[in-house]
Amino acid sequence: MQGSEHTRVHLLCTVAIAGGMMLTGREDAAYGISLGMVIGTLWITPDLDLTYNDARRNWGPLRWIWNPYASARRHRGINHTYVIGPIMRLLYLALWFAAPAYLLWTLLTRTGSWPELSVPLPPVTFVLAGYVAAQWLHLLCDGITPFSKTGRSLEKYKVKPKPHIRVKPPGAVAAPPQQR
Numbered sequence: 761m762q763g764s765e766h767t768r769v770h771l772l773c774t775v776a777i778a779g780g781m782m783l784t785g786r787e788d789a790a791y792g793i794s795l796g797m798v799i800g801t802l803w804i805t806p807d808l809d810l811t812y813n814d815a816r817r818n819w820g821p822l823r824w825i826w827n828p829y830a831s832a833r834r835h836r837g838i839n840h841t842y843v844i845g846p847i848m849r850l851l852y853l854a855l856w857f858a859a860p861a862y863l864l865w866t867l868l869t870r871t872g873s874w875p876e877l878s879v880p881l882p883p884v885t886f887v888l889a890g891y892v893a894a895q896w897l898h899l900l901c902d903g904i905t906p907f908s909k910t911g912r913s914l915e916k917y918k919v920k921p922k923p924h925i926r927v928k929p930p931g932a933v934a935a936p937p938q939q940r
């Protein structure tokens with residue numbers, strides 16, 4: 761599925777899920793899950809392993825942070841898995857932002873310890889659930905089910921060069937048709 765198609769399907773599902781939750785009176789869950797699904801649709805997707813894709817463009821001037829991620833893995837490898845892929849992308853982002861945040865905090869406060877943060881657990885859980893739902897929806901739209909062969913095995917078929925295609929060197933003259 762193409763990036764724009766993914767976006768359309770994901771946003772439609774987000775509206776449907778959020779609408780359903782609103783109707784059942786779960787507004788807090790609706791907001792949190794919607795936010796997570798939008799993040800997992802527009803900014804953090806399995807297709808970040810591609811050099812050019814909508815999610816990377818949406819990072820704007822920060823899109824270069826995904827260069828090592830894309831160059832380290834082939835498309836549809838471990839990124840298109842149900843558990844490791846979503847966790848790996850979050851850890852990758854933490855690598856980029858946690859160390860600078862820690863350094864900044866240390867410089868500003870001249871302490872060597874993290875600030876004590878009181879994270880509101882339920883909203884964060886809803887956002888995470890929305891993020892994971894978006895990742896799984898992406899895989900389903902790509903035709904990858906939790907029980908299908910994913911990652912390397914799929915990729916093996918995708919990138920295999922076609923043996924019958926030969927590149928003609930520049931200036932080469934086409935061979936005359938063979939006489940029978």
Ligand SMILES: [Zn+2]
Nearest residue numbers: 806807898902
């Ligand atoms: Zn994909």
